[in-house]
């Protein structure tokens with residue numbers, strides 16, 4: 473199920489707080505950083521905050537720059553991004569600025585919350601999502617019903633914590649402000665819980681006046697048949713690797729990456745790597761890992777094309793090599809067409825042996841791109 477690209481945005485004090493406990497919102501960013509946030513807002517389809525942030529800060533969440541709004545309209549987009557909030561209780565102030573500024577608004581809530589929001593006269597489209605609010609369903613709803621492809625999440629800590637823990641955050645834009653809060657009752661950015669083990673990937677740092685912006689991406693693969701945001705990043709890398717393959721008219725160009733459960737890259741490879749004219753991508757990557765590496769059983773293989781099930785050039789097809797390595801999870805973009813082997817079904821072979829196979833068709837076009845010269 474395709475989901476929006478989810479960008480978490482927050483500013484924190486040096487001691488990791490989102491706010492203090494005073495009645496006024498604590499200003500952590502600098503003026504130039506507020507302008508950067510305005511620019512990010514202008515770039516997205518929707519902005520989401522939790523009900524706690526509406527209650528604490530009464531934010532308007534607008535694109536403030538008239539030029540940026542005009543640019544959106546010129547591109548055929550709404551003047552303001554859709555504003556979205558989540559609440560289980562529906563206990564919201566109908567007079568809050570959130571409902572009465574900007575463009576369209578949506579409240580994602582529970583059945584109970586929807587009844588309460590209707591009774592309060594909340595001026596938004598109220599969407600009940602069942603007895604509990606499931607983030608996967610909520611994001612899928614934003615994608616399908618409102619066409620949200622890029623979602624900016626502006627807090628607060630409860631919402632950020634859940635999205636990161638569930639593997640739904642594609643990116644974290646964190647601003648570190650040079651001040652200290654020092655109040656244990658103040659809200660923190662991330663609460664306790666089961667986050668990904670291992671390290672996130674630092675993709676950018678930028679000084680903006682006296683604050684520092686850091687951009688991170690999660691790295692830990694999802695589990696089972698659900699695709700996490702990190703799964704999508706790794707599969708995109710596999711598709712990029714396919715472009716490195718020496719050209720061939722008789723074999724696919726494929727890229728592959730093997731990633732440990734904590735998000736550590738174990739190896740990568742691509743078809744015909746190193747001048748071996750029959751080498752497959754998964755085979756090339758696996759050959760770089762010690763077969764006794766204890767991280768293999770919990771690893772995920774990302775392959776732009778599903779691992780092969782039949783092979784004339786080597787004794788074992790890639791699906792078999794993956795299973796023999798002890799790996800039980802594969803994420804791929806493209807099911808193998810009948811170009812060279814009719815009804816190849818590497819995914820079926822893997823699944824029959826108990827492996828989880830996740831196919832993300834939204835990456836198929838990228839996986840096909842280095843193969844467009846092939847027949848069919």
Ligand SMILES: NC(=O)c1ccc[n+]([C@@H]2O[C@H](COP(=O)([O-])OP(=O)(O)OC[C@H]3O[C@@H](n4cnc5c(N)ncnc54)[C@H](OP(=O)(O)O)[C@@H]3O)[C@@H](O)[C@H]2O)c1
Pocket residue numbers: 481482483484489490491497498500521522523524525526528529558559560561562563604605606607626627628629630631632634659
């Ligand atoms: N520095 C920054 O960048 C920044 C940005 C934003 C906010 N903040 C600060 O963060 C604080 C607010 O954070 P917060 O953690 O208290 O609130 P929050 O994350 O904004 O919202 C939490 C509320 O959202 C609803 N919610 C969240 N997950 C849900 C789920 N799975 N199912 C149903 N409802 C769900 C619940 O609403 P109900 O209670 O209605 O059920 C919950 O109480 C404020 O102090 C604010 O100033 C700082």
